[in-house]
Amino acid sequence: MDHQPLQKLKLKVHGTHCASCEVLVERAWKKVPGIEKVHVTHASGKAEVWYTHKPNMHELERLIQKDGYRVVPWHERHAAHAGAHKNSITDYLEIGGAFLVLVSLYYILKQFDLLPTFAVTEHMSYGVVFLIGLVAAASTCIAVVGGLLLAVAEKYSELHPELTGFQKFKPHIYFNTGRVVGYTMFGAAVGALGSVISLSATANGYLIIAVSIVMLILGFQLLHLFPWMRRLTPKMPKFISHKIHDLSGKDSKAAPFTLGALTFFLPCGFTQALQLYVLATGDWQVGALTMFVFSLGTLPALVSLSAITSFAKGAFQRYFLKFAGVLVVLLAVFNINNGLTLAGLNVHIPNFGSSGIAQAETTPIVDGKQVVRMLVNGYTYTPNRFTVTEGIPVEWQIDGRNAVGCGQVLVIPTTGLTKYLSKDAVTIVRFTPEKTGEIPFNCSMGMMSRGSGFTVVPNTTGAVADVDAGDPEIIPECDPNLTTCLPKPEAQKFALTVTNEQGFYPNTFTVKKDVPIEVDIDAKVPLGGCMSVMVVAPYDVTLPLKLGKNTLAFTPTKTGTVYATCSMGIEMLQFNVVDS
Amino acid sequence: MKTTITIRGTHCKACKALIEDVCSDFKEIASCTVDFATGKTDIEHTDELNWDELKREIESAGDYKVELAHNI
Numbered sequence: 001m002d003h004q005p006l007q008k009l010k011l012k013v014h015g016t017h018c019a020s021c022e023v024l025v026e027r028a029w030k031k032v033p034g035i036e037k038v039h040v041t042h043a044s045g046k047a048e049v050w051y052t053h054k055p056n057m058h059e060l061e062r063l064i065q066k067d068g069y070r071v072v073p074w075h076e077r078h079a080a081h082a083g084a085h086k087n088s089i090t091d092y093l094e095i096g097g098a099f100l101v102l103v104s105l106y107y108i109l110k111q112f113d114l115l116p117t118f119a120v121t122e123h124m125s126y127g128v129v130f131l132i133g134l135v136a137a138a139s140t141c142i143a144v145v146g147g148l149l150l151a152v153a154e155k156y157s158e159l160h161p162e163l164t165g166f167q168k169f170k171p172h173i174y175f176n177t178g179r180v181v182g183y184t185m186f187g188a189a190v191g192a193l194g195s196v197i198s199l200s201a202t203a204n205g206y207l208i209i210a211v212s213i214v215m216l217i218l219g220f221q222l223l224h225l226f227p228w229m230r231r232l233t234p235k236m237p238k239f240i241s242h243k244i245h246d247l248s249g250k251d252s253k254a255a256p257f258t259l260g261a262l263t264f265f266l267p268c269g270f271t272q273a274l275q276l277y278v279l280a281t282g283d284w285q286v287g288a289l290t291m292f293v294f295s296l297g298t299l300p301a302l303v304s305l306s307a308i309t310s311f312a313k314g315a316f317q318r319y320f321l322k323f324a325g326v327l328v329v330l331l332a333v334f335n336i337n338n339g340l341t342l343a344g345l346n347v348h349i350p351n352f353g354s355s356g357i358a359q360a361e362t363t364p365i366v367d368g369k370q371v372v373r374m375l376v377n378g379y380t381y382t383p384n385r386f387t388v389t390e391g392i393p394v395e396w397q398i399d400g401r402n403a404v405g406c407g408q409v410l411v412i413p414t415t416g417l418t419k420y421l422s423k424d425a426v427t428i429v430r431f432t433p434e435k436t437g438e439i440p441f442n443c444s445m446g447m448m449s450r451g452s453g454f455t456v457v458p459n460t461t462g463a464v465a466d467v468d469a470g471d472p473e474i475i476p477e478c479d480p481n482l483t484t485c486l487p488k489p490e491a492q493k494f495a496l497t498v499t500n501e502q503g504f505y506p507n508t509f510t511v512k513k514d515v516p517i518e519v520d521i522d523a524k525v526p527l528g529g530c531m532s533v534m535v536v537a538p539y540d541v542t543l544p545l546k547l548g549k550n551t552l553a554f555t556p557t558k559t560g561t562v563y564a565t566c567s568m569g570i571e572m573l574q575f576n577v578v579d580s
Numbered sequence: 581m582k583t584t585i586t587i588r589g590t591h592c593k594a595c596k597a598l599i600e601d602v603c604s605d606f607k608e609i610a611s612c613t614v615d616f617a618t619g620k621t622d623i624e625h626t627d628e629l630n631w632d633e634l635k636r637e638i639e640s641a642g643d644y645k646v647e648l649a650h651n652i
Contacts, residue, residue: 020591027602
């Protein structure tokens with residue numbers, strides 16, 4: 001033996017997750033001639049090697065590679081993870097390419113009007129529900145559910161780099177089975193209870209923002225952008241990681257299964273709309289079937305995603321991960337904006353992909369008022385941004401004849417204005433911006449063009465308001481000179497309550513024609529999503545439902561059946577109008 | 581001959597690899613397969629195998645408890 005002093009080498013071993021890993025790596029390396037001592041810490045993956053002859057890195061890696069570990073020099077540990085690499089120029093070019101492809105694809109689809117615009121309506125066939133599922137999974141819902149799935153998949157493969165494609169795919173099977181079973185069961189529960197499991201618009205907004213931030217970090221991690229972000233982990237709530245970690249030992253089926261089932265509660269427009277639909281039906285069988293069919297519809301897209309993440313190899317996997325990363329980041333940005341609007345804040349996140357076009361200039365002031373025109377087509381406002389002057393009345397002409405779903409109800413969260421857009425004519429909304437700043441608007445579920453709003457600028461031209469145009473909403477209720485001012489018939493009064501147990505109860509009323517109706521609605525539970533607004537379309541009535549007392553008032557002028565619906569057209573109340 | 585023993589404390593693939601590696605140091609052992617989920621370990625060995633030594637080696641490699649069958 002020569003008596004060279006021992007030298008130390010510090011390495012990072014990726015994939016060590018328990019004490020056995022330490023022993024395993026130590027044992028493997030101690031057999032290498034020239035290595036005197038090895039010490040591995042599984043938590044940090046730090047390996048210290050004392051040697052007399054410097055060992056070959058590749059040799060060290062080869063010895064433990066078959067067990068699924070990877071080795072990098074300690075000082076390079078952050079740049080790489082689980083066999084990843086520092087991004088090279090090629091990588092950035094690829095990321096940029098993926099970005100361009102996805103954005104162009106979006107615009108092309110938009111241009112040809114191929115983007116799905118499905119509205120949830122009453123009396124849907126299960127075929128339609130299935131289609132909605134297909135579309136949902138390929139669009140908005142993949143943002144949250146798919147993001148979660150990608151996160152789980154990534155975490156799982158990181159823990160088990162040695163697994164084969166099928167072994168990696170197994171948890172996805174449980175995840176998706178969990179989803180289908182969970183949706184069916186929760187669907188039945190919602191149908192049976194007639195209770196709504198949803199949040200207020202604002203809470204929904206914040207939840208979306210929170211989920212999006214997690215997605216954003218995840219997206220950056222997939223792309224290996226901002227290596228420091230890795231140190232920002234936990235990527236997922238601890239309890240999830242722990243459950244996923246448990247998989248390592250027991251091959252547990254429960255964790256991904258539970259996770260899948262719980263996706264029922266994730267904020268996704270389609271899922272929520274269907275939950276409300278089920279709620280309105282108040283039938284557990286319909287509820288179970290509807291959600292079952294919906295979750296089946298979401299399967300193809302999600303299973304494809306699972307399959308690709310599990311089986312992809314080599315260059316294809318590299319490209320796929322780049323696309324997935326860019327997509328997750330884009331969707332996260334969309335979602336954040338969406339959430340901000342719902343929370344009543346309009347912050348300008350650079351809006352690539354926003355379907356909206358801003359009106360170019362400040363709206364001219366003509367006759368003391370500012371006239372802006374907006375077209376609502378499907379789920380898009382055109383233009384969706386206006387610049388108006390402070391203190392001057394705005395006449396907002398909205399052509400909502402082609403609006404669908406929740407697009408039929410316009411909400412300005414900051415002022416509390418809620419307006420049902422007429423199906424037959426241009427709807428006019430008048431308001432006067434009182435102070436400079438932002439006035440965001442969207443539909444009651446925040447599903448329309450992101451970042452829509454008014455920018456109110458100071459009045460620098462000295463223009464004056466046309467006093468008459470200011471408050472035209474106040475129409476003299478009764479003109480004594482006209483015959484319309486007959487003594488008002490006594491209103492037909494009704495009362496109902498909204499509870500978790502019974503939903504809207506009672507929900508069917510027989511009323512007389514030409515006699516005003518007043519329904520006191522006592523909401524004992526907060527109503528969220530599209531349920532936050534009640535609409536009586538034929539009489540142009542919109543009523544934002546807040547917790548507590550609300551009054552719905554209108555006068556039926558035709559006999560037959562009139563429905564009060566949520567903003568997406570799901571029936572909430574039924575009025576049978578009979579001749580008085 | 582083939583013997584099945586139970587090792588408590590195996591919880592992951594690393595444990596499996598580790599124990600199989602320990603076994604491979606015994607020239608009396610021809611093959612060793614650990615099912616880390618159940619701890620069941622199938623060992624193909626000759627009569628000369630020193631069970632106590634194997635038990636000692638495995639238990640010193642980690643937090644394991646080797647349960648030898650009564651007939652050994």
